[in-house]
Amino acid sequence: MSAYNTFIIGAGFTGLGAGLASGFKIFEATDKPGGICASYRKEGFRFEIGGGHWIFGGDKFILDLINKFSKCKRYFRKSAVFFTGNLEETKKLKFKFIDYPIQNNLYALGDKIASQVLKEILLNKKSYISNDITMEEWLKINFGQTLFSIFFAPFHERYTAGLYKEIAPQDPYKTPFDIKSVIDGALGNPNKSVGYNVSFIYPEDGLDSLAWEIAKLCNTQYESKLEKIDIETKTLILSDGKDIKFDFLISTLPLNKLLKITGISNEEEPYTSVLVLNMGVELPDNKISKHGFHWLYVPDSLSGFHRVGYYSNVDPTFLPERLRNPEKYGSLYIEFAFRGGEKPSDEDLREIIEKTEDELREYGLIKKCLVVDPTWIEVAYTWRKPRSNWLEKSLDKLAEKNIFSIGRYGRWSFQGIAESLKEGIWVGSVLKLKNS
Ligand SMILES: Cc1cc2nc3c(=O)[nH]c(=O)nc-3n(C[C@H](O)[C@H](O)[C@H](O)COP(=O)(O)OP(=O)(O)OC[C@H]3O[C@@H](n4cnc5c(N)ncnc54)[C@H](O)[C@@H]3O)c2cc1C
Structure with a gap:
């Protein structure tokens, strides 16, 4: 009792x-x-x-x-940043995959950008996390203007639905900053075991x-x-x-x-909702669709998604038995963020789905969408x-x-x-x- x-x-x-x-x-x-x-x-x-x-x-x-x-x-994490090249700032990086976290893999941006980013990071020398500043300020202070413009600004615009200009910096382990790893990565020796999800079950x-x-x-x-x-x-x-x-x-x-x-x-306090488009797809027979990553962070999508995940690259059992070939078929999740209280209407949703399918097809990431199922998480990320x-x-x-x-x-x-x-x-x- x-x-x-x-x-x-x-x-x-x-x-x-x-x-x-x-x-x-x-x-x-x-x-x-x-x-x-x-x-x-x-x-x-x-x-x-x-x-x-x-x-x-x-x-x-x-x-x-x-x-x-x-x-x-x-499983051991395989994730990357994927540039579509849609923005002025990302044009030169079109269709590049850069291992996550980008700040520790600067070598992959090419010598010119990598040395500029490294110079800005080293000159800043002000790495700190503080509740007194916004996430936008924190990202600029830590990573410099170039990396901010290429990746952090457009990515956070999508991932936080624009809130990054108002909210405090997030727990730093989501955006890890370690000067030694940044330098090693710029020199082409990236430390692979960085971040909160190096391996998972x-x-x-x-x-x-x-x-x-x-x-x-x-x-x-x-x-x-x-x-x-x-x-x-x-x-x-x-x-x-x-x-x-x-x-x-x-x-x-x-x-x-x-x-x-x-x-x-x-x-x-502010929060963001997440729209997930779960998609079963046929993959095209090209190099880009066979990247093998578990998920991609996309800073410059046109339809507004910030992440494309591949359940079936983690484990093929996410595919129907009759289609269990992850080289040919994919079980995907595509994430979009919305400010709290701004749920898209049914008509908006239809448009988002259509645009997303077209966009993924254009990049050669999918050939045909076999099934799509949207889900909605009202309070997903809290700020x-x-x-x-x-x-x-x-x-x-x-x-x-x-x-x-x-x-x-x-x-x-x-x-x-x-x-x-x-x-x-x-x-x-x-x-x-x-x-x-
Ligand atoms: C987009 C996204 C991706 C994520 N990815 C990962 C990941 O890869 N790995 C990981 O470990 N974590 C991940 N998380 C975090 C993970 O989802 C949370 O840590 C976990 O769901 C928290 O569980 P919870 O029980 O606190 O909340 P919830 O799962 O939200 O459970 C709350 C429960 O309360 C019930 N409820 C709500 N209102 C009422 C009510 N009025 N009366 C009675 N019951 C009610 C709900 O139905 C629900 O069952 C992710 C989260 C999001 C949003």
């Missing part, structure tokens, strides 16, 4: 971790676990709701646990197999959306009209939404304004009411599946101890 009534909101990987460790009841709005990390099949192609979700990072404890629930394979039976296996040990009530929280009477109001009293609450909802349904605040204390203030106000907002969206931070699961397990364990 528990001393307190404690509940969890959301059965994504954070909520599942908390449910697994504590046994507390989870209320989940949809009819399945996994949140935005769910794979599905369409006409035999395996896709994911949120685009390729490769499990990176994680310590031995959490990786062993994941493997116990669903056997995973390990992925379940052999798909990502949703992992969510379902963990969910078997959790007590989840599906199709129970939390509509409102009365923080004075400590009551949850669910979509079926039921009122439930709580003493402690673990919420994995996006923090801005949680603040609204508690009535604590309507204030929010902060320089000098803002909104996050700390909000988490404190919620904690005063015994509401713990956790996970990538609950804490408005950048983190992957392994960390989310671990955070859930940790918070679930602590509250279970409190409950006993």
Whole structure:
């Protein structure tokens, strides 16, 4: 018998971790676990709701646990920047693939550009990360005007939907800066093991197999959306009209939404939504389409995408059995960012799909689109304004009411599946101890 009534909101990987460790009841709005990390099949192609979700990072404890629930394979990242040459600044780099991260592979830009970029970086000598400046300023200070114009500005224009001019710099491990690696890369000896996702694991039976296996040990009530929280009477109001009293609450909802349904605040920090076009394609018989990368960062697309991922270059099982030849067919995910609240209409979406197909065909990256399935993640990337204390203030106000907002969206931070699961397990364990 528990001393307190404690509940969890959301059965994504954070909520599942908390449910697994504590046994507390989870209320989940949809009819399945996994949140935005769910794979599905369409006409035999395996896709994911949120685009390729490769499990990176994680310590031995959490990786062993994941493997116990669903056997995973390990892969070594193959990613690159791909220039279409559509912009004045990128014309000379048309159809070049430059290994990620570009700042550590300057040699591939050619001697002239590489030496100019290196000169600017060395002259700057001001590498720092600070919450006082914008991401735009940070990128210019660290990487110099040339690399900023060629890659960082157009890429971040697409990836942050233009917000990079207003928001604080992102966690530096997404855009790593290390002067020795920059110099080695300019001299043609790039350090291959840089960045947060050098290697990753992925379940052999798909990502949703992992969510379902963990969910078997959790007590989840599906199709129970939390509509409102009365923080004075400590009551949850669910979509079926039921009122439930709580003493402690673990919420994995996006923090801005949680603040609204508690009535604590309507204030929010910027966020971006992501449109994923999952595409099953036939590939042309040319060199460019056989690049073999797992994903490409594209700074200068015309239709606005910033990343083209190849599920089937990670593992051919993403292709239907009858088409299981990654040299001839591809299972792709193509990502676009939109500012929070700016969802494209159905008509806009049709236009985006058409333009994207044409663009990829023009570059020789696809021959024919066999199936396309768009998905939408409302709160995908969360950002902060320089000098803002909104996050700390909000988490404190919620904690005063015994509401713990956790996970990538609950804490408005950048983190992957392994960390989310671990955070859930940790918070679930602590509250279970409190409950006993
Ligand atoms: C485009 C993109 C690419 C990514 N790529 C990777 C990657 O390659 N590798 C990686 O490790 N991570 C990746 N991530 C991060 C990863 O998706 C997150 O770390 C993880 O999904 C966080 O899980 P969560 O449980 O906190 O949130 P979510 O998955 O969002 O789960 C929240 C749950 O709450 C439920 N819910 C929402 N509202 C309510 C309500 N009112 N009442 C009840 N339930 C509700 C939702 O249905 C959902 O099930 C990526 C994220 C994005 C956006």
